[in-house]
Amino acid sequence: MLIIDCPYCGPRPELEFAHGGQAHVARPADPSKATDDEWTEYLYLRNNTRGLYAERWRHARGCGRFFNAIRDTTTDQFVATYRSGEKPPVAAGTGVASRGTP
Amino acid sequence: MQKFSAWSLLREAFGGHQGWKSQWRRAAPKAEYDAVIVGGGGHGLGAAYYLAAEHGLTNIAIVEKGWIGGGNTGRNTTIIRSNYLFDESAALYDHSLKLWQDLSQVLNYNVMFSPRGVMMLAHTVHDVQVIKRHVHANRGNGVDNEWLTPEDAKAFCPILNIERNIRYPVLGAALQRRGGTARHDTVAWGYARAADALGVDIIENCEVTGIRRDGAGAVEGLETTRGTIRTRKVGVSAAGHTSVVLGYAGVRLPLESFPLQALVSEPVKPVMPCVVMSNTIHAYMSQSDKGDLVIGAGTDAYNSYTQRGALHINTHTLEAICELFPMVRRLKMMRNWGGIVDVTPDRSPIIARTPVKGLYVNCGWGTGGFKATPGSAHLFAWTIAHDEPHPINAPFTIERFRDGLLIDEAAAAAVAH
Numbered sequence: 091m092l093i094i095d096c097p098y099c100g101p102r103p104e105l106e107f108a109h110g111g112q113a114h115v116a117r118p119a120d121p122s123k124a125t126d127d128e129w130t131e132y133l134y135l136r137n138n139t140r141g142l143y144a145e146r147w148r149h150a151r152g153c154g155r156f157f158n159a160i161r162d163t164t165t166d167q168f169v170a171t172y173r174s175g176e177k178p179p180v181a182a183g184t185g186v187a188s189r190g191t192p
Numbered sequence: 193m194q195k196f197s198a199w200s201l202l203r204e205a206f207g208g209h210q211g212w213k214s215q216w217r218r219a220a221p222k223a224e225y226d227a228v229i230v231g232g233g234g235h236g237l238g239a240a241y242y243l244a245a246e247h248g249l250t251n252i253a254i255v256e257k258g259w260i261g262g263g264n265t266g267r268n269t270t271i272i273r274s275n276y277l278f279d280e281s282a283a284l285y286d287h288s289l290k291l292w293q294d295l296s297q298v299l300n301y302n303v304m305f306s307p308r309g310v311m312m313l314a315h316t317v318h319d320v321q322v323i324k325r326h327v328h329a330n331r332g333n334g335v336d337n338e339w340l341t342p343e344d345a346k347a348f349c350p351i352l353n354i355e356r357n358i359r360y361p362v363l364g365a366a367l368q369r370r371g372g373t374a375r376h377d378t379v380a381w382g383y384a385r386a387a388d389a390l391g392v393d394i395i396e397n398c399e400v401t402g403i404r405r406d407g408a409g410a411v412e413g414l415e416t417t418r419g420t421i422r423t424r425k426v427g428v429s430a431a432g433h434t435s436v437v438l439g440y441a442g443v444r445l446p447l448e449s450f451p452l453q454a455l456v457s458e459p460v461k462p463v464m465p466c467v468v469m470s471n472t473i474h475a476y477m478s479q480s481d482k483g484d485l486v487i488g489a490g491t492d493a494y495n496s497y498t499q500r501g502a503l504h505i506n507t508h509t510l511e512a513i514c515e516l517f518p519m520v521r522r523l524k525m526m527r528n529w530g531g532i533v534d535v536t537p538d539r540s541p542i543i544a545r546t547p548v549k550g551l552y553v554n555c556g557w558g559t560g561g562f563k564a565t566p567g568s569a570h571l572f573a574w575t576i577a578h579d580e581p582h583p584i585n586a587p588f589t590i591e592r593f594r595d596g597l598l599i600d601e602a603a604a605a606a607v608a609h
Contacts, residue, residue, distance in 0.1 A: 091502045092494075105504060109493035111448075130594040134446035134537050138435035140497050163449075163497050 095171045096149045097157050110146030112136050113158040114178070137184050140164060144182035147171075193389035196300055215381065216388035221395050221418050225253045227425035227576060228414060230400050230437055232256025233265040234376075235554055235561065236429035237383035237394075238569025239576070241299075244390035246570075247577035252392050255416055257399035261380025264431050264561060267499075267531035269454050269476065269488040271467050272563040273310040273371035275330050275337045280587040280599050281540060282333040287584050288567025289370060295566055301382030303374050304481065309466040310371030311340070311349060313516070315360035319472055323366045330368075340365045349466050351517050358515050360473045373467060373478055379565055403440040403551070411441070411550030427552040427576045432497065432532025434555035441548045445555065446593050447534045450491040451501035452559050455510075455528035457520065459483030468516070475512035477520075485520060487513060491533065491559060501530045533558050538592075540599040543572050543585040552576050553590070 092104040118124035118132055137143065143163045148156045160169040160180050170179045194200070194213050204211050227243060229236045232254045243249040254260075272292055274285035292305050314320045323339075330337035342354040345365040354362045384394055395418065402415030403426065413422040430437045432449040460483050469476040476488045489509040492501040506528055514521045536542065536556035541564070543554045554572040557564060567584075574582040581589070592598060 091504055104493075104502060107493075126594050130446075131444075134593040135444045136446070136448050138445075138448050138495060138534075140433070140436045143495065145494065161494070163495055166494075166496055166498050 092166060092168070094147060094159070095168065096147075096152060096155075097171050097173045098153045098155055099149060102149070102152060106149060106151040108148045108150040110148050110156060113144040113146045137182075139183040141183045142169060142180060144178055193300075193385065196302075215385040216394055219253070219393035219395050221253065221255070221398060221416065221421050222393065224422040225393070226251045226423065227427065228252065228421060228423045229254045229427045229429055230414070231263075231429040231431065231433075232260035232380070232384075232394065232396065233263050233429065233431060234261065234379045234383065234565040235431075235557070235568050235572065236427075237261075237380055237387060238565055239427055239429060239554065239572040240392045241383045241387040241390070242570050242573035243577060244387055244392050247573060249577060250391040253395055253421070254387070254392065255395045255398040255400060255414070255421070257397070257417075259396050260384055260394060261377055264531040264533065265376055265380045265565075267454065267529055268376060268562040269478065269486050270373045270376050270562055271310060271371070271469070271476065271478065271488075271560075272305070272307075272374060273368050273467075274335050274563070275310070275312070275326060275366065275368045275371070276601060277326055277329050278599055278601065279333060281601055282330065282335050283584050284541075284567060284571075284588070285564060286333070286335050287571070288564045291566035291570060292374065295379075295382070299382040299386045301378060301385060303378045303382050305372065305374040306481075307370050307372040308478075309348065309367055309369045311345060311466055311468050312366045313345070313362050313468065313470040313472075314364045314366075315362065315470065315472045317363075320363050323364070327366050335368070336370050337366055337368050340367050349464065349468055351463055351519050352468065353516055353518055360512075360515070362516075371467065373480075375481075376562065383569070400437055400440070403437075405441065405548065409548060411548060424550050425552070425576055426550060427554065427572060429554045429572065431555065431557065431561070432534050434534050434553060438546065438551075438553060441546070441551055443546050443548060443551070443553075445542070445553070445590065446537050447556055448495050449497060449532050449534050450494070451496050451498060451530040452491045452533045453489040453501040453505055453528055453530045455487050455489065455506055455525050456480070457485040457487070457523040458526050460485070460523065463519065470512065470516065473512040473515070475509050475516060477513055477517065484526065485523065489528075491535070497532055499530050499532055533561070535559070537602070538598040538600045539602040540588060541568070542588055542590055543568060543575060544581060544589040545575065545579070546590065
């Protein structure tokens with residue numbers, strides 16, 4: 091079980107938390123103008139990074155608040171947790187390792 | 193290929209079993225192939241076998257970063273069934289179930305397919321309605337499934353607790369008699385041996401580190417830890433690591449990878465004649481031929497590539513198992529382990545072309561890929577050989593998410609997610 095450092099309450103066991111998926115996924119600014127591809131990206135496509143991953147957690151059985159975390163998905167170790175609205179303290183991977191040639 | 197038969201067994205018995213040969217070659221990568229499959233699990237090995245056996249492509253290779261069958265093929269709970277709700281899914285999974293039925297004969301390898309029946313329990317009024325809907329939908333699609341009363345369910349699986357005084361009493365069950373189990377390792381080995389006999393190179397300890405593309409963007413080869421391999425067709429069948437491999441070609445997929453755990457008890461005499469699954473309280477169990485009870489737990493909450501999960505997930509499952517099967521309460525659990533499963537938003541797989549020419553993907557099998565091994569492999573081989581999907585896997589594209597044509601087994605699938 092993970093020990094998760096809630097930025098509001100301090101370290102607590104994973105059982106108190108709900109995972110909230112990838113962090114920093116912004117809803118299209120003007121939904122009526124967003125194309126099908128932009129909606130697909132927002133609704134369905136995720137980085138699924140192997141390495142440092144930015145994700146949301148909610149301290150569901152604690153303060154109830156959402157916050158963000160950077161976790162290494164190859165070790166499950168947290169690098170940082172930070173409050174919603176704050177910039178990630180460490181850069182996370184995007185999942186796309188290389189664009190290759192064209 | 194050394195054919196297995198009663199006669200060959202007898203002959204080798206007289207020779208002290210010294211005459212058995214390796215079942216496949218330990219191949220080194222050649223400079224160029226007509227097609228390369230990435231991922232040496234059941235789905236990838238099967239795809240290579242069908243490419244060679246049915247589509248005449250024999251100058252092909254499988255590259256596997258570890259050893260064959262060492263990923264989810266060797267880590268699952270081996271349940272086989274086809275009782276999915278939607279027409280597209282029923283066609284896909286039943287195609288697979290039909291291939292399981294004579295797979296041992298086709299491969300000349302005993303995959304120990306055992307259609308012992310898969311029973312799914314209903315614990316609430318909602319469960320009863322949903323499961324009956326499944327039964328009717330399945331029968332409409334020609335997939336066998338029948339509704340059982342709690343007493344019928346107990347008659348089929350005598351160790352089941354149908355007392356009404358438990359937290360989630362059994363209110364009924366659906367039974368697919370054609371469903372069952374198979375021996376997971378032999379599926380990988382059987383396909384590997386049969387593919388090797390047709391000339392397919394099985395290259396282990398060879399991790400893909402890049403996808404080479406030409407000026408027009410089409411695939412022209414793979415970078416691997418064992419050098420560059422030229423090829424115009426790459427089929428990726430890498431389960432939990434599909435996002436990573438497709439990322440080398442800049443393709444983003446609607447996938448998230450989660451740890452999924454399973455565990456086995458100490459071996460006991462035969463007590464359980466079938467597979468029992470419960471969606472609501474999240475437990476499923478069957479008994480392997482060597483006697484251990486094979487128990488499937490749920491996915492962990494967070495994405496991960498670690499091939500391990502948290503103990504509280506197993507504890508939760510065992511609580512449910514102990515309530516449903518009181519006789520297992522004093523059994524010791526021997527081992528638990530995790531695999532990394534790639535889950536799509538609608539819990540249906542993707543077997544399709546990608547936007548990159550020459551690059552194909554078979555992924556998104558999530559928590560239930562083992563049952564689909566032969567069908568998935570068969571259809572993936574077809575898709576690679578023809579550069580277009582077979583009618584059965586035509587709906588299972590990447591574009592279905594953009595086009596709003598989801599095959600939404602997420603709520604409808606008979607297992608908990």
